Amino acid sequence: MTNESSTPSRYSRRRFLVQGTLFAAGLTFTRLLGSNAFAQSKKALLPENMxxxxxxxxxxxxxxxxxxxxxxxxxxxxxxxxxxxxxxWVNKAEKERTRWINELRRWFRGDTARKGKGGENLVPTLSSATRQPGKYSVEWDGKDDRKEQAEQGDYYICIESAREHGKYHLIREKVSLGKEALSKTLKGNIEIQEVALDYRTQK
Known part of the structure; x- marks a missing residue:
């Protein structure tokens, strides 16, 4: 009687131990897989020296x-x-800034969406006077509007122009930014003759 009753008990304990070991191994594998997926989804940031x-x-x-x-x-x-x-670059008078700013359709739509999410109003802090014909330069240091470093990857360069009682134009070109230098010329229009891009190490 004793031998017959102890045999099933011994097998039950063994099966319990095997199942517990398999469960622990599966849990560890799932955690490792999840951490690797997270590591792969997190992209490298743009180099701060470019x-x-x-x-x-x-x-x-x-x-x-x-x-x-x-x-x-x-x-x-x-x-x-x-x-x-x-x-x-908009009209220097404060009243005129808000009156005509929506003529920059795509930028204004994005700015409105960002403010709707609690973002800062960029018009008072970034706007400056309109420009005469000539050559001008601006630079992106790789940070977003919150001053945080952006990730490496594909971006669109957008240049929008609108003239009172005139025409509307948008230049929008995709570029891939990472660790390698890049030079590119974008096709212009009747307002903006040409746009030259130069992604490089800062001096």
Whole structure:
């Protein structure tokens, strides 16, 4: 009687130990898999010693005296979300800034969405006077509007122009930014003759 009753008990204990070992091994494997997936999903940041320079030339359209264009220069991520506004050239008078700023359609839409999420109003802090025809330069240091370093990957360079009683134009070009230097020329329009990009190590 004793031998017959102890045999099932011995097998039960063994099976319990085996099942417990398999469960622990499976749990450990799941944790490792999850940590590896998290590590892979977290992209490397843009190098802090590199910056993207943009050089653009504003031209004077034919047809006599015309108002200076409003210009917005900014960076979007691959999904089209605004990352960093680099320049906002609008009318210098405070009342006129808010009156015509929505003519910069894409920038204004992104700015409105960002403010709706509790973001800062960039118009008072970033806007400056409109520019005469000539060559101008702006630079992106790789940080977003919150001054945090952005990730390596694909971005859109956006340059929008709108003129009172005139035409609207948008230049939007994808670039891949990482550790390698990059030079590229973007096609212009009647407002902006050309745009030269130069991603390089900061001096």
């Amino acid at each position: 910056a993207l320079g943009l050089s653009l030339t504003l031209v004077q359209p034919a047809g006599g005296r015309v108002e200076r264009p409003y210009i917005a220069v900014w960076i979007e991520d691959e999904a089209g979300n605004p990352v960093r506004t680099l320049a906002l």
